[in-house]
Every structure is written in C-alpha cells, then in structure tokens.
Amino acid sequence: MEIGKDSIAAHNEQYVKSQQQRFEYATSMNERTEDVISKLLKFQVAIPSWALGTGGTRFGRFSGGGEPRNLEEKISDVGLIHRLNQSSGAISLHIPWDVPQDYQAIKELALHHGLRFDAMNSNTFQDQPNQAHSYKFGSLQHVDKAVRQQAIAHNIEVIEHGKALGSDVLSVWLADGSCFPGQLNFRKAFQNTLESLEEIYAALPENWKVFVEYKAFEPNFYSTTVGDWGQSLLLANKLGPKAFTLVDLGHHLPNANIEQIVSLLLMEGKLGGFHFNDSKYGDDDLTTGSIKPYQLFLIFNELIEGMDAKGIDHGTGLGWMIDASHNVKDPLEDLLQSVEAIMLSYTQALLVDRVALTAAQGNHDVALCQEILQDAFRTDVRAIVSEARIRAGGAVNPLALYRELKVRENLIKERGLKTIATGL
Numbered sequence: 001m002e003i004g005k006d007s008i009a010a011h012n013e014q015y016v017k018s019q020q021q022r023f024e025y026a027t028s029m030n031e032r033t034e035d036v037i038s039k040l041l042k043f044q045v046a047i048p049s050w051a052l053g054t055g056g057t058r059f060g061r062f063s064g065g066g067e068p069r070n071l072e073e074k075i076s077d078v079g080l081i082h083r084l085n086q087s088s089g090a091i092s093l094h095i096p097w098d099v100p101q102d103y104q105a106i107k108e109l110a111l112h113h114g115l116r117f118d119a120m121n122s123n124t125f126q127d128q129p130n131q132a133h134s135y136k137f138g139s140l141q142h143v144d145k146a147v148r149q150q151a152i153a154h155n156i157e158v159i160e161h162g163k164a165l166g167s168d169v170l171s172v173w174l175a176d177g178s179c180f181p182g183q184l185n186f187r188k189a190f191q192n193t194l195e196s197l198e199e200i201y202a203a204l205p206e207n208w209k210v211f212v213e214y215k216a217f218e219p220n221f222y223s224t225t226v227g228d229w230g231q232s233l234l235l236a237n238k239l240g241p242k243a244f245t246l247v248d249l250g251h252h253l254p255n256a257n258i259e260q261i262v263s264l265l266l267m268e269g270k271l272g273g274f275h276f277n278d279s280k281y282g283d284d285d286l287t288t289g290s291i292k293p294y295q296l297f298l299i300f301n302e303l304i305e306g307m308d309a310k311g312i313d314h315g316t317g318l319g320w321m322i323d324a325s326h327n328v329k330d331p332l333e334d335l336l337q338s339v340e341a342i343m344l345s346y347t348q349a350l351l352v353d354r355v356a357l358t359a360a361q362g363n364h365d366v367a368l369c370q371e372i373l374q375d376a377f378r379t380d381v382r383a384i385v386s387e388a389r390i391r392a393g394g395a396v397n398p399l400a401l402y403r404e405l406k407v408r409e410n411l412i413k414e415r416g417l418k419t420i421a422t423g424l
C-alpha cells in the first residue's frame, strides 16, 4: 500500500483553519519559530526493521496482522511512516534478518520511498541455523577463539552488506556477560571483546563509524561485558577515532542521569548515536515519551547544548534511531507516536533560552534555572511540529490519517492476518 499526495492534501484540508490559528499563536509567542522549523525539516529519525512487527516477551507474542514478510515489505512500511510524518527518512537493517537478495533493487525501492540506509546491526545474541559455534556463553568475549572468530566474521559480513547499500555505520550490541558470580573472568572477557572489536574495526571502510552500544542487564542477569557508558567509552577510546558510544535510553539502571551521560560523551567527542524508547521498570521497548517525557526533554536539552558547543549539525552529526519492539500496539501507530514525541521534545529543547540559562547558572539562581527549563518544556509546540510536517509534504495529524485510510486493514488484506515479520 502507498499513500498518495492527494490523500494527504485532503486530510490537511480539514485542519487548515485550526492549524493556521494555532501556528499563528505559537509564532506570536516564540520569535525563533522559523529557525526551529528549518531545524525540524532536517531532523530525521531512523526506523529499525525489527520495530515493524509485533514484538513479544518470553511468555508470548500476539501478532496484529499484516506484518511485513520480507525486507521489501519492511522498507514499504517505513515508507508509509515517512510519507505521513516526513521525519522518518531512514531504515536501520538487522543482519541476518534482512539480508538483501538484490542490492540494486533494494536500493531503488528505498530511494522510491525517500529512505536511506542507517546503521547496520549485527546479531551475535542468537544462534542461526547451520552455525558452527554457539553464542550461548557469549560471542566477542567468548573463551574459545573459534567462537570469537565466527562472531568477528559475521560483523565483517554485516559491513559488506552495508557497503553495498550505502550505509556508513556498524552498530554492535552484545548480549555477552554472565548470569552468575564466578562464571566469568571480567578482565579476560573485556580483553577478548576489545581484541575482537579491533579486528572488526580494522575492516571498517575509511568513512565508516562503529557504534558500541551498552546495556546494564538482560539477557545476562549478573554481569554485562559492555554494561554501561564507562565500559563502552573505554572500548571506543581504545579502538580509535571511528569508534563511538551509542546510548540507548532503556539500557540504564533505574534513575540513571542519562542527560549527564550524553553531555559528557559529547564533550569527549565520543557520542555516536542514540536509540529512543521509554521504560518504567526494566523494559526498553515502550513508546518514546510515553512514560518520562521530561527526561526526554532534558536529554535533548543537553544534546543541543553539547552539539552547538562543538558545532555539530543536529540533523547529520549523530545517528538518531528508534529502538523498540511493541507487544500490544499496532507497530506503525506506535512508531508514529514515538517519532512525534521525539520531534516535540527536540522542539521544546530548541526553545530553551540558553543565554538566560547560562546567566542564571552563573548567578547560582537555582529557581530561575528550573523556571527557564520548564518554561520551554511546558510550551505547547504541537502546531510548530505540524507546520514543519505540512511544509515537508506530510500530514497534519499522521496517526489520524493512518486510521482514516485504514492502513492496517489494507496491509492485512495484502499480506494476510497471520504473517510474522522476519526475525521476530
């Protein structure tokens, strides 16, 4: 299914008057509105291929129907999201779930939908059929060199797929760690991981980056070999200038100060990318902005402050991606909500009066610092975000149009009710 320009125009027509009124009010309250819109137009959030089907838990999985059955249909789904919101112009692939059969055809399909290929993700957390060695006790950290070599070779193969598609980032998340005290020699596990990553690093093309993602726990529950930003930064620093830390919002212990982490990583020039999601307890798959929108705003506040201090382009300087897989919502509706939450938080953070904040910080005016931040956070910026979307050719209300057009019903008709997205 594809959404035509006329469907979007007809939808937007219903909102012309209300949008105009709300946008005029927003402009009258914020003199930098046009500058903000120009930044929003350049800000794109990549959609991971694994977020397009219904995820599950170890207890079960409840498919919503019409899930993409192959890479082509995944690209088409991201195309639908991007057509509606004009802010999701990239797809992030996962190997081996998304191995292309015909690179040229896949590239043309992506181009047709206005998508580029974001970071390539390797998988050494599962065993694949016909695989010689098991990852049950780790991959890049493994005590057996043959297992490490297999995992290294897989990562290099992922780079090759990415080169053929025009990606320029390898994103590595490791499930490596241990479940019980005494199971693992921490130092040896780290050294093995470093040496393995060095071999992968050596295979990176000149213009590529490697992102080292960390996660506090799960699937291992006693130790994770890349468990926090310190361990990731150690690896990135030892690897070299093409290696960076990747921050996933849901990969911290409860109440971690993620905004401080991104601030310091940016200061060190080692923040490579960002995975958006939200969590209440230990999950990392809830809709971005659904639980802690203020935290998301504070993170964007530090991201913008840190990027501006270094002259980093907001749109292209870092990798922006959603990383979530949902159990109970229509995945496409969920992704539309997540991207919207990201755009709203980014916009609010752009409105922070940085001159006033710096002055208040210098005067130890703690109450005023809070007022300045919360003044921006409490600003209703929805009309600004919709205005940017309309100007880019998107829908005023992407989720409403998705429902008006009965997209999911159409996808079920096309693909069937009991489809399962590859990899899930």
Ligand SMILES: [Mn+2]
Binding pocket: 173, 213, 248, 275, 323
């Ligand atoms: Mn992630």
